[in-house]
Amino acid sequence: MSVSLQLPRLEPAGIDGWMVRLFESIEEDNLLWLTALTRDCEAAFGQALIDLVPSYTTLLVVFDPLQISTWQARQSLVEVLAKLTPDEAGADEGELHELPTWYDPGVGPDLARVAERSAMTVDEVIDAHSRRDYRVFALGFSPGFAFMGLLDSRLHCPRLDTPRQKVPAGSVAMAGQQTAAYPAVTPGGWNLVGRTSARLFDRNREGFSLLKVGDRVRFVAVDQQTFEREGGDTAPAEAPSAEVTS
Amino acid sequence: MSTRAISGFRVTRAGPLALLQDSGRFGVRHLGVTQGGPADLHAWAWANRLTGNAWGTPVLEITFGGLELQAEGDLTIAVAGADLAARQNDKPLPLWRPVTLRQGERITFGTPSQGLRAYLAVAGGFAAEPVLGSVACVVREQLGGFDGQGRRLAEGDVLTIRADARTRPGTDEAPAAERPDYTAPVTLDLLPGAQIADFTGRSVFDAFNSDWQVDDRADRMGVRLTGPTLHCQTGSMVSEGISLGAVQVPPDGQPIVLLNDRQTIGGYPRLGNLTPLSASRLAQCQPGQTVRLRAVGAEHALREHRRFLAAFDPQPNARS
Structure with a gap:
């Protein structure tokens, strides 16, 4: 990255988009600026707004090119940025979601390996993962898939060399310094440590996705009985595909 | 269903990939939901115009061919885009113009002789219940299509059409240009x-000065180009939003142009974006075809796009 260029920075993203770059690296405080910027853009663009995609360090703004020109959109963003103030840091920032999570080798087949890699016991891994509140930095990969962080540094672990073809819905996973829960059955290369009974994406729910950028998330360890009572699916996850085919 | 729907076609052979597409799913990309919509906006828009449908009316996107439909009533249709050797019963089906079908007649698609995707519009429009504001069918996300679950067409499907749709008079034929x-x-x-x-x-x-070959690793998510290896000083990036036509370059130095069903965020460095119509044109290129890239200014590109849209009269911010 060209660090000499000043931030924030507006970069062209097609005829109907601008990338607003606020930061170079992932910090939790970025969210205070990004959520404020997202809100200000909604107000500034009004009916001409098509989509806003916030992510760790950026906001992609997509507008209707029939209503405003690329240049007019840039002017609006310059004005928004000139007046931008971050949301106030505080305990009440972002909605808090508690995700009931059953940590178990059956639904979290990578639990033991993560523990071994971190020189911790399985119980210590569970404790370290469920102890802290995470922030949602970005949604992507699949509908309602929330990238959350940051993990306790002892839990940092690389992605699987060979992704699984099918990760069951609700799987709670870790990769690098981030954690996530899979809303639907998709392929996936993260380390699976448990499963939540929470419905993360529901087309019949207002807002569709349980989690949004800026929200806070707490994984609450529950036993199998509670997990099943909440509607959790106990079907075991497949091993990584490399192990299946070998 | 909010509008009365009647049976329009029965699918007697599904072919590899036929999907219902309106203009796309908008306003939900911050939830990780992709855009969808026609991979070739140009041919999709013409199919609707030729049948007198308004911008945004759902159309069938038929990739590679292989589809066979039987009309369940008297219908007016138009097929625009790729030449997939379409036939009406035993005779070739003319493209880029409205065609009248009688009940029981068959439309069959063969294999591509040029282009990859044909768009079949029916006067009045196909009818399906929108999911997250759109009927755009995205298989990977299990959203949209006739059943709302993102399913591609299958043999035995009955395709519903709107019984009460008001259509404008269609256009006789798309001009050669x-x-x-x-x-x-x-x-x-x-x-x-x-x-x-x-x-x-x-x-x-x-x-900008090389021939690029369209790779066979190409689908509605993106099209890979092969040619000289491109080097970027930026290695891995923090993931950020990706817009239509983004040209990303993974570490192997071979660009991937991201299309309608792309993931909403990604972390590879990008050269920029193809214009919407250039992305559409690329979506019709068969593997092995040669393309070149040309840098254009935003003002020029916007003017071109507005000129294209003006011919189809979409309502502002009524893209879904």
Whole structure:
């Protein structure tokens, strides 16, 4: 990255988009600026707004090119940025979601390996993962898939060399310094440590996705009985595909 | 269903990939939900115009051919886009113009002779219940289509059409200038942006002065191009939003142009974005075809796009 260029920075993203770059690296405080910027853009663009995609360090703004020109959109963003103030840091920032999570080798087949890699016991891994509140930095990969962080540094672990073809819905996973829960059955290369009974994406729910950028998330360890009572699916996850085919 | 729907077609053979597409799913990308919509906006828009449908009316996108439909009533249709050797009963079906079908007649698609995707519109429009504001069918996300679950067409499906739709008089025929020869060498317009300054000078030169081959790793998510290796000083990036037509370059130096079903965020450096119509044109290129990239300014590209849209009269911000 060209660090000499000043931030924030507006970069062209097609005829109907601008990338607003606020930061170079992932910090939790970025969210205070990004959520404020997202809100200000909604107000500034009004009916001409098509989509806003916030992510760790950026906001992609997509507008209707029939209503405003690329240049007019840039002017609006310059004005928004000139007046931008971050949301106030505080305990009440972002909605808090508690995700009931059953940590178990059956639904979290990578639990033991993560523990071994971190020189911790399985119980210590569970404790370290469920102890802290995470922030949602970005949604992507699949509908309602929330990238959350940051993990306790002892839990940092690389992605699987060979992704699984099918990760069951609700799987709670870790990769690098981030954690996530899979809303639907998709392929996936993260380390699976448990499963939540929470419905993360529901087309019949207002807002569709349980989690949004800026929200806070707490994984609450529950036993199998509670997990099943909440509607959790106990079907075991497949091993990584490399192990299946070998 | 909010509008009365009647049976329009029965699918007697599904072919590899036929999907219902309106203009796309908008306003939900912050939830990780992709855009969907027609991979070739140009041919999709013409199919609707030829049948007198309003912008945004759902159309069938038929990729590679193989589809066989039987009309369940008297219908007016139009097929635009790729030449997939379509036939009406025993005779060739003319493209880029409205065609009248009688109940029981069959439309069959063969294999592509030029282009990859044909768009079949029916006067009045196909009817399906929108999911997250759109019927755009995205298989990977299990959203949209006739059943709302993102399912591609299957043998035995009954395709519903709107019984009460008001249509404008259709257009007789698309003018020759609007009917591309998809086999012709093509130059794609690229708006430089994103990380283009982080590519080496040599790579930027190569990007715009080389022939690129369309790879067979191509689908509605993206199209890979092969050619000279491009080098970027930026290695892995923090993931950020990706817009239509983004030209990303993974570590192997071979660009991928991201299309309608792309993931909403990604972490590879990008040269910029193809214009919407250039992305559409690329979506009609068969593997092995040669394309070149040309840098264009935003003002020029916007003017071109507005000129295209003006012919179809979409309502502002009524894209879904």
